[in-house]
Amino acid sequence: MSTFKVAQRMERIVPFYVMDLLARAKKLEAAGRSIIHMEVGEPDFTAPRAVIDAAQAALAEGKTGYTPATGIPELRQAIAGHYRDRFGLPLEPRRIVVTPGSSGALQLLMGVLINPGQQVLMTDPGYPCNKNFVEFVSGEPVSLPVGPDTDYQLTAEMVAKAWTERTRAVLVASPANPTGTLLSRQELEQIYRAVRSRGGVLIVDEIYQGLIYDQEPFSALEVADDIFVINSFSKYFGMTGWRLGWLVAPADCIDSIDCLAQNIFLSCSAPAQYAALQAFSPECLAIFEQRRQIFRQRRDFLLPALQQIGFSVAVAPQGAFYLYADCSALTDDSFRLAYDLLDTQGVAVTPGKDFGCNRSAHHIRFAYTTDVDRMSEGVERIRRYFS
Ligand SMILES: Cc1ncc(COP(=O)(O)O)c(C=O)c1O
Structure with missing residues (x-):
């Protein structure tokens, strides 16, 4: 021992x-x-062949050094292009930070947003790591029980009821793990209003966004510009072990996120980032x-x-x-x-x-x-x- x-x-x-x-x-x-x-x-x-080929090319060309902590500019640009093409959303690439998976994004956001003792509301059942990201910054995760009546998602009413002076953020996922259920646009708007009117921040985990089956996907960024959104190359893009994801944050938070990313990650894997550029190709x-x-x-x-x-x-x-x-x-x-x-x-x-x-x-x-x-x-x- x-x-x-x-x-x-x-x-x-x-x-x-x-x-x-x-x-x-x-x-x-x-x-x-x-x-x-x-x-x-x-x-x-x-990952598709084209992504693997691009990774091998990056290795052969020596594109293996540190990159900017926020990610290579080409990839931030490509992710912005993805939001434009898929959702008609004009996003400044500057608002996008490339992270080591969405796990890295969650860690950065908790570090930048949560003071010790502050509460983050989330669902139970939910993705198990969420509460641990909050614990890691000495915050207090508050799990709210959800069931089939609300599609296993939070509602604005639940948020309002659970809110205390110490509540700082609400973290939701759509589609969610483990239930695969979605938040409707209307419910998301209401949660957003409930959170913002109380001076809090809303974080939406969109890691499974590409994998929606019976309706058109939308991004929380269509609801409001000041929602923190996280996503990843892990699931839809089939790149779990490449450890690459991203977050989208309001422009005035980017310098703080950049500063924390420099300190805790330095940068994401360079070959993985060059390879991920290919993930957005039509092929x-x-x-x-x-x-x-x-x-x-x-x-x-x-x-x-x-x-x-x-x-x-x-x-x-x-x-x-x-x-x-x-x-x-x-x-x-x-x-x-x-x-x-x-x-x-x-x-x-x-x-x-x-x-x-x-x-x-x-x-x-x-x-x-x-x-x-x-x-x-x-x-x-x-x-x-x-x-
Ligand atoms: C809801 C949710 N968020 C985040 C993650 C973290 O994924 P990654 O760090 O591979 O992007 C997972 C992984 O299963 C997940 O299910």
Whole structure:
């Protein structure tokens, strides 16, 4: 055991439970078991060839040094072009900061916006790291329980009710992890007004924005210019391990964000940034669009298949690649169920416990990041388990 005492905040920062499950799954796989992975939150697609070629070219040309902390100007320009083409939004590239994934963006925003003791409101269930980004700057994460009645999203009313003198920010995600549900434009506008009228800041995580299935996507930046928006090359662009994302912030905050980014990251990976330029080429965008259709087909397969077994999904997910299924008709202990499914059937899923404590023992997250054939086999094994 280490003789060094870690900081007290580490008592409140817990690891992902699913990591232990994943390690167990890998061990079983190494021992020859067939494991169907529906636990991992990353696309089974990699970066398109053109992006990989661009990375190799950048390496060969020696484009491997530090870059400006806010990202190479070409990439900030390309991201601005993406907002223009997709949403008709004229964005000054200066307002865009390239970050090490949206994780880097969240870290920067918490560092720049949150004082010790200030509260950040968020959903439970929600992306597990969110509260830890707040803890990291000695802020206080406040998780508000949400359910099917509000599509697992916050409402302006909830924000108003939870607001205290110490509340500084609200963090929402649309589409959300683990539920895949969206915030409507109207609800987002109302939350924005509730937050701004109280002098707070609204942060919108749009990491799954490209992966929306039944309606046209929009960006929170269409609602207002002074919303902090984060995004990433991880999910829609299939580049999780490249560690590249971005944030869009009001112009007058950029110098502070730049200053913090210089200090904590120096810069993002240079070859990854040059490669990411290619992600916006028509050729790559066409590939991402095909993949979006594949994810939609997978959702359309998995949702009724799980319902037939006895899982209930109160709000059909409209984005991301997750299904947050209520398993209360089948068990009172989703954590145990996740381990049982892995051990007895070789199916890996994520227990609700990873996303908070609001009815988490009654929920399982299924990620449709594997093809329909494998999922179909997975569903069959789960059916077998319950019969
Ligand atoms: C909602 C949400 N935000 C942020 C992240 C962080 O992703 P990355 O740092 O790879 O961009 C994830 C990853 O799963 C996520 O689900």
